[in-house]
Amino acid sequence: MEPNPRQPHTLPPAYFEQVYEANQDPWNFETSPYERDKYAATLAALPRSQYARALEIGCSLGVLTEQLAPRCGHLLAVDVATAPLERARQRCAGLPQVTFEQRRIPEEFPAGQFDLVVLSEVGYYWSPADLARATEQVLAALAPGGHLLLVHWTPPVHDYPLTGDAVHAFLLNRAGPDGPLRHCHGQRQPTYRLDLLERR
Template identity: 70%
Template sequence: MKPNPQQPNTLPPSYFDEVYQANKDPWQFETSPYEREKYAASVAALPRAHYSTAFEIGCSLGVLTEQLAPRCGHLLAVDVAEAPLERARQRCAHLPQVEFQLLQIPQAFPAGQFELIVVSEVGYYLSPEDLQLARQKIVHALLPGGHLLLVHWTPPVHDYPLTGDAVHEFFLQEAYPLGPLAPVHAERHDTYRLDVLVRQ
């Protein structure tokens, strides 16, 4: 993918710092029935009961993190903003298997490989070029037989570089027979979609 000056840019960490400064729970992760149902569907869609190593990109306040943790031996959860990370650390303080880091994907990426990688409501914040780099690093970090969980809001949002559908279709381009990922589960709801892919 060649650089295109007309392509939208990845939303910077300062965007999220300002959003969380204005509202501690800007997307109502803690209170919305929609979010509660979506989190339950996300966890229920995981093909395996337990993952030794897991990586959640864009954990925000840690609401989904807390629900993923019982299924994980070790769960690394990262975000680009410190304010929600502090709330997430408090929320998951009783879960010793959870580790939090301030990290901007794809510019930084953790070492090691994972049996589960979760990209939930975060892919559309990236430019197409950054999403391509993130996809490369995610595929490399996913162990053979490991699962990638994608969950995204599908209606377009003016501020966001991409739509949820664009993010999912971008990852599905890596599906067999052309790529190393294979789809194993898909759901489409009124305002979000959920896909699980396996690393072959």
């Protein structure tokens, strides 16, 4: 896993604040058919109809959060940027099981255990060192039998320290015969991949 020599460090909160200042929906989460189909695949990959306590890292505008919420007893959705969190809170105002918090992961990983952690379109913003730290935090927080769902864009982006494939490869290395995770399911589409892992 090689960092991008032009951007070897985790992208800072200011990067995302500037992106959202320039465009309220910079990745077209709300309008793109691609995103709609990817969200459907994400939800379809979850093997349980209900999760007692879930964590979504990098919730952005809350489009996936809103769709994930009916399957969660409690869903903690976190993001590093202020503007998208405000939109997400408005979007999910009628969903009392959802809590939004502004947190920078891995520095501010939430306490407690979760039986679902969703890491969608966020891992490649981390440096290799922060990806390793976040992985250990997720493993510590994931209850036995709990699920970790990874979904990431795979083409390289010059701003990003890592590629989606590098993120998935790092996590899948923890799913060997003696590793803490078991690989349940994976699929690759033309521009994204999805992997579901289970805590042993």
